[in-house]
Amino acid sequence: MAFELDGELVGTVRAVPIGYGLTLAEQLREQAGLAPRDTYLNGWEMGRLAISPDYRGGPESLRGFLYLSLSFLHDNISPVGSLHATCTPVLARLYRRFGFTVEGRDVPLLGTAKTYTLIHGYFERVIAELAQGEGEETVSRAPQAAHSRFITTTTSQGAFA
Amino acid sequence: MLGHLFATPARRTAAWVPPQSRLALNQSAYELHTLSPGRRAARDDLVLRHLTTAEDIDSIRFLRSHIDLTHSAGDPRFEAVEKKETK
Numbered sequence: 001m002a003f004e005l006d007g008e009l010v011g012t013v014r015a016v017p018i019g020y021g022l023t024l025a026e027q028l029r030e031q032a033g034l035a036p037r038d039t040y041l042n043g044w045e046m047g048r049l050a051i052s053p054d055y056r057g058g059p060e061s062l063r064g065f066l067y068l069s070l071s072f073l074h075d076n077i078s079p080v081g082s083l084h085a086t087c088t089p090v091l092a093r094l095y096r097r098f099g100f101t102v103e104g105r106d107v108p109l110l111g112t113a114k115t116y117t118l119i120h121g122y123f124e125r126v127i128a129e130l131a132q133g134e135g136e137e138t139v140s141r142a143p144q145a146a147h148s149r150f151i152t153t154t155t156s157q158g159a160f161a
Numbered sequence: 162m163l164g165h166l167f168a169t170p171a172r173r174t175a176a177w178v179p180p181q182s183r184l185a186l187n188q189s190a191y192e193l194h195t196l197s198p199g200r201r202a203a204r205d206d207l208v209l210r211h212l213t214t215a216e217d218i219d220s221i222r223f224l225r226s227h228i229d230l231t232h233s234a235g236d237p238r239f240e241a242v243e244k245k246e247t248k
Binding site: 001002003004005006009011012013048049050051052064065068069072109112114 | 206207208209210211212217220221224225227228229231
């Protein structure tokens with residue numbers, strides 16, 4: 001799906017249900033020997049998160065995009081239990097601020113030199129953390145290129161793979 | 162177009178409290194529900210919607226180069242599983 005702001009498409013995100021073997025998170029968790037525990041119950045992988053450089057305004061901007069995405073899941077799917085994602089170590093630190101926990105580090109993707117960090121968060125905790133944003137204006141066009149550096153750096157490596 | 166839009170609810174300032182009623186989703190997780198007119202974000206005019214036209218897709222195609230698709234390289238299912246929006 002796409003984010004639209006003032007008639008302009010400014011980003012994308014994808015949610016895939018866990019439990020059908022469709023997601024990278026499941027594949028990598030299995031490779032890493034991480035038990036599903038209860039995290040697969042009503043679980044979703046959030047991925048393909050990419051925001052136009054003009055709208056990469058830092059963590060608070062990302063918070064707005066995530067909040068909208070998770071609100072959509074909540075309002076359209078009953079219930080939502082867990083959220084999974086694969087990302088870089090830098091991004092994992094960011095997502096810890098949003099209620100995610102790191103479940104696997106440097107998990108290799110077989111057949112490539114690529115490694116991923118696996119993160120997981122229980123929906124109720126993540127949405128609560130996202131709701132605690134302090135900024136009034138969470139999503140807007142970045143006024144200066146320098147302000148977009150943070151998210152630019154991270155999304156260029158794949159915010160959520 | 163409203164049927165394809167999903168706007169940010171008002172930001173919760175207290176602890177997250179799930180509403181009593183939730184919409185059930187039948188088959189497709191991506192099925193959208195019609196929103197009431199005027200339901201747009203009070204603070205951010207940001208909405209979430211499906212890509213419905215070739216123009217939509219073209220306008221965000223450049224973002225694909227910003228996404229790490231390493232894991233999909235060589236996957237024979239890629240076109241069928243990952244690129245449904247272009248069909």
